[in-house]
Amino acid sequence: MAKLFRAVIMGPPGSGKGTISERIAQSFGLKHLSSGDFLRENIAANTEAGVLAKTYIERGLMVPDHVMTRLLLPRLEEMTRHSWLMDGFPCTLAQAKALNSTCDLDLVISLNIPYETLKDRLSDRWIHPASGRVYNMGFNPPRVQGRDDLSGEPLIQHDNDQPEALVARLRHYKDVAKPVIDLYKSKGILHTFSGTETDRIWPYINSLLSTKILSRPEMDTQHIPMP
Numbered sequence: 490m491a492k493l494f495r496a497v498i499m500g501p502p503g504s505g506k507g508t509i510s511e512r513i514a515q516s517f518g519l520k521h522l523s524s525g526d527f528l529r530e531n532i533a534a535n536t537e538a539g540v541l542a543k544t545y546i547e548r549g550l551m552v553p554d555h556v557m558t559r560l561l562l563p564r565l566e567e568m569t570r571h572s573w574l575m576d577g578f579p580c581t582l583a584q585a586k587a588l589n590s591t592c593d594l595d596l597v598i599s600l601n602i603p604y605e606t607l608k609d610r611l612s613d614r615w616i617h618p619a620s621g622r623v624y625n626m627g628f629n630p631p632r633v634q635g636r637d638d639l640s641g642e643p644l645i646q647h648d649n650d651q652p653e654a655l656v657a658r659l660r661h662y663k664d665v666a667k668p669v670i671d672l673y674k675s676k677g678i679l680h681t682f683s684g685t686e687t688d689r690i691w692p693y694i695n696s697l698l699s700t701k702i703l704s705r706p707e708m709d710t711q712h713i714p715m716p
C-alpha cells in the first residue's frame with residue numbers, strides 16, 4: 490500500500506488557505522480537514538469541547554491550545570486510512586508539538602501574501618456561517634448575490650475581517666506562527682509560496698504536489714476526480 494500523505498497549510502487570515510485546500514483536495518484526492526469546520530461541527534453537536542470553544546469564538550478569540558488538541562488529535566488519529574491536508578491547525582507552537590507527537594508530516598505549505606492584498610480580500614469576504622463556505626464578490630461570487638450557493642441562506646461578513654481588526658489579527662498571526670514556521674523549516678518540510686493571486690500561486694503548488702504524491706489510486710477514492 491502506498492504511504493499515506495499528511496500535509497498542513499498555513500498562512501495569515503485571507504491568504505487563501507481554504508481556497509487552495511479545496512483545489513488540492515479536488516486535484517489530489519486528499520481529505521481537506523479544517524480546524525474551523527471541526528469547531529463548527531462540535532459547536533453544532535454541543536460537545537463538551539464545542540461548548541467551551543464557542544465561548545472564545547463568540548468573543549473573537551483564539552480557542553486555547555488544550556481545547557484544540559483535545560478536539561483534533563483524536564480525529565486525526567482515527568484517520569489511519571486517509572491522506573489529508575489540514576487547514577487552520579496547528580497555529581501555535583504548542584499545537585505543532587502536540588501534532589508532532591501524533592503523526593509525521595510530509596509537507597507544510599506556507600502562504601506569504603502582502604498586507605494590502607489580505608485587506609482587500611477580507612473586506613470583500615462573505616461567509617455562510619453554518620458551513621464556513623466563503624465567497625468573494627470579485628473572485629468567487631455566489632450565484633445569487635448575498636446567498637449561499639447550496640443552502641440559499643444569507644451570507645454575512647465578520648467584523649474581524651474588516652481593516653480595523655485586521656492589523657491586530659495579522660500581528661498576532663506573525664507572532665504565533667513564526668516559531669511554528671521555524672520548526673517546520675528545521676525539519677526540511679516547509680514550502681513557502683508568495684504572491685497576490687491564488688491563480689498564479691496554484692500552478693507552483695500543483696507541480697510541487699505532483700512530485701510528492703505519486704500513488705493517487707491508494708488514496709480515498711471518494712475524492713479522486715473522475716477521469
Ligand SMILES: Nc1ncnc2c1ncn2[C@H]1C[C@H](O)[C@@H](COP(=O)(O)OP(=O)(O)OP(=O)(O)O)O1
Nearest residue numbers: 501502503524525528546551552557577578579580
Ligand atoms: N488552530 C486553532 N487554534 C485556536 N483557535 C482556532 C484554530 N483554528 C480556528 N480557531 C478559531 C478561531 C476562529 O475565529 C474560529 C473559526 O476558524 P476559521 O473558520 O478558520 O475562521 P477564521 O476566519 O478566523 O480564519 P481565517 O481568517 O484564517 O480563514 O476558530
Ligand SMILES: Nc1nc2c(ncn2[C@@H]2O[C@H](COP(=O)(O)OP(=O)(O)O)[C@@H](O)[C@H]2O)c(=O)[nH]1
Nearest residue numbers: 503504505506507508610614624625628686687
Ligand atoms: N480577489 C481575490 N480573492 C481571493 C483570491 N484567493 C482567495 N480569495 C478570496 O479571499 C478570501 C480569503 O480566502 P480564504 O480561502 O478564505 O483564505 P483563508 O482565510 O486563508 O482560509 C475569500 O473571500 C476568497 O474567496 C485571489 O486570488 N483574488
